Amino acid sequence: MARALVTGNHAAGYALSVAGEANRQARGCAAGAYPITPQTEIIEYLRSFAFTKGYIVPVESEHSAMGVCIGASLAGARAMTASSANGLAYMNENVFAAGYYRLPIIMIAVNRTLGPPWNIWVDQGDSLSLRDAAWMQFYTESHQDLVDTILVAFRVAEDHRVLLPALVALDGFVVSHTQMVVDLPEQQLVDRYLPPCHVPHQVSYEHPVTVGGLTWPRETEHHRIEVQRAMEQVPQVLSEATEEFVKVFGRRPHTALSCEYTEDAEVVLIACNTMVRTLRNVVKERRAKGEKIGLIKEKLFRPFPRAELRAALKNVKKVGVLDRNHSPGSGGIFWQEVTTSLQGHSDVLVQDYLVGLGGGDVTPAIINDIIDDLYRRKQAAEPVWKEVVA
């Protein structure tokens, strides 16, 4: 392992590049790349990497960036890109195309608030708006988590039991533009970890087919069911990919759902990305005071690990969900998933807290406030806005 002090974007660019390079004995790698704050450093890294068999196309839009990835993947190459916020929104149509074409493309989403009004700081509303696009979604808390997840994501996405693209999210600026010491796996280890990419429905002259033509309702429904079945394979394939990761890299990456101090907890808070790190410190402090409190880090969002969540919350009395996103007219999107998971299985109190929207700091004080609120609460209410402290 090469340990290096790098930014989150640098780490992501590195992981994407070595994964692409690892496919040089097969059909190589290709991507479309387009800049947007705060992910630009990632595509700069990709463009500067000396691939043996790879090329990064500097396109004119995010829509075309994903278009190039779709073409490259259908021609059998490993494909990857990165975007943020309005870039993801502009790309939207082709994100769905990549998902429903069952192409194992990996995209880094550096989370940024969707404008207007214009705001370059983090919230998860951008990538969560793509939750129905037939992509796996992973949310990462740190630089190392990011690197590990990208490599695992390639392995899971290209597994023929899954064959779905994956989005790996990280917090804009908080991770993308800060430096941390990271283990950046060497090329030969990544070569060992990632088998050659093979897209079974890639364009072929031996058996020419038309990819993406018309289907009648029955075939379309069948296709959707197939996508759902593929999603259902993810926990098992992810678990295998994680074990293989341990063997090759000698380190254990975070899994779909990380439970900390939950075994005897009466109150549990659920969060994703860097909020987890603050939350972890607060929970540790309050544990030290004898409070029965725990936390769950939600890493895998699609497919949503409902069974694991239910198991983790079996003996819990109250749950607080920290949502750094907002679905207008409803509430936090993680909260929606948590309540749906527990529906009919549990009468645990689940309260949603909308925090840090538009990039406001989610401080220990805010989290302590939320915990106190949860202790007092007799029943759940509508999502609560925890306003940014100026």
Added chain:
Amino acid sequence: MSTAPTPTKEQLSDYCHNLLRPGNTNCAGCGMSMGLQWLDEALGEDRPTLVIPACCGIVTAGAFPTSAYGVPTVAATFASAPAVATGVSVVYRLNNEDRPTVCWTGDGGTYDIGVATLSAAAERNEDMIYVCYDNEIYGNTGGQRSSATPEGVVTSTTEKGKAERKKDMMAIMAGHRIPYAATLSLAHREDFLRKVRRARSLRGFKFFLILSPCPTGWKSEAEDSVDLIRLAVRSGLFPVYEVFGGVRYRVNVQPDGTPVEEYMKRQRRYTKGKTDAAVLRRFIEDQWHYLNGMVRAFPAGPND
């Protein structure tokens, strides 16, 4: 009951090898059918990969699990064909596979929604042949105006005839200084085949514009399609020419002064709104003023 003779096994095998197979969904008299068959003929055993955006061209394939296309074909989202084709073409190049990547797109995908994607792929000089079969309307959705619709034409969104002129896509593409851009006439087969083969011999971005009759949208008779293109060429409405490197011009077929009314009177898209022929005459005059000027000032050379 059909009285068509049953094809022999050999014929069926040949049909399957065709780029465009029998049983496709194209309307009778669709210019695209001829265009695809001539593309097939020009490329021969040099089989292309087709990238087709959302348009009649992908409906042509018919419904899953069958396809009327006998070559690898990718359906792209409406604006994305040149981006998807870029991905395909790049991976072929990385793997030393010398295969033609062909974008087959309509005028909506070329002149309107896909113009930024097209412009970018041309600017990057991606190695592909881009063909626009221009029927001058959104045909697949029932015949709405596009920026390729000529002035005066009645469509379902221009009931009194379109007020604006047709966009000059060839000039836009020449402005990208791509290796080769040419118009293809469905009434001039040898010229068509020669140009496609010429394009195949060149690396980089090649652009073709086909005026493609749509009997359904043009409100014309299917059997008139080729005649209509001949009239469009002779009257000067559809110039047959080629541009090398974006700066060297050659006209391949000179108009012969055939009145444009001959072309107009066989299409209800013109007759319905009683479009004044003077509108088209002015368009033809301006078009040739520009084109002849370019040919005089920047003629193609002996090596073009």
